[in-house]
Amino acid sequence: MDKLRLYGSEMLGTFVLVFVGVGSIGAAKAAHAPPGVDLLAVALAFGSAVAVVVAAMGHVSGAHINPAVTFALLVTNKIKIGDGLAYIASQLVGAVLATALCQGLMGTSVAAGAATSVSPHITLMQGLGIEIVSTFLLVLVIFGTAVDMRAQKLPALFIGLTVTLDILVAGPYTGASMNPARSFGPALIGGVWSGHWVYWVGPLAGGSLAAIVYAAVFLPREPAEAMPEVRPEAAASSTQN
Secondary structure (H helix, E strand, O other), X not given: OHHHHHHHHHHHHHHHHHHHHHHHHHHHHHOOOOHHHHHHHHHHHHHHHHHHHHHHHHHHHOOOOOHHHHHHHHHOOOOOHHHHHHHHHHHHHHHHHHHHHHHHHHOOOHHHHHOOOOOXXXXXXXXXXXXXXXHHHHHHHHHXXXXXXXXXXXXXXXXXXXXXXXXXXXXXXXXXXOOHHHHHHHHHHHOOOOOOOHXXXXXXXXXXXXXXXXXXXXXXXXXXXXXXXOOHHHHHHHHHO
16 A cells, blocks of 8 residues: 555646646647747746645655656666655556546647657757657756765755756757656647657656766765665665565
């Protein structure tokens, strides 16, 4: 039952993130917002949603709400493989349900309009590089504010702010997904799969690289039980006991 609570938290948290994010894209398009206003509105929506979910659900499951974050914790041995896979499955389900609800409430074009794709002005490899770097920055901040036991820096605020900044920089080129679940929901419901592999390979590679670098260079060598319970990996590690 405890594990079901953790997985349910990840599903609900990802649902909130994707519903707000996809809904904001649909709203911006419906309002015919100018490109700059469109980008800022979407960036603030995604960043605020992440901050709210981390604040509300972080003490329950860690609020990964992103397979790239869960994978980063997997490669640094902060969550078991079985729990990590269940987290990722829960995140994907939450993203699909949120996108389906957005499409049902806002119109049939919402999912396709929110699908991430690489801009025709850059190559797929450039898009891959942008997703790697964007997710690297995101996971670096997550480790620095939420995983490192020395951190006392309002992780929800700064993780959400990082998402906002990444979207402002990378949004016009790749949509700045940084999150395979966020891309998978609109791709499945909207039937838009062009270059979809970029949104798995990029975030997983960038996130795991950031985790490995932070763990190897900056994270103190402390036993897992010393990590504060409010940290994401602490909630995850509770499933291992």
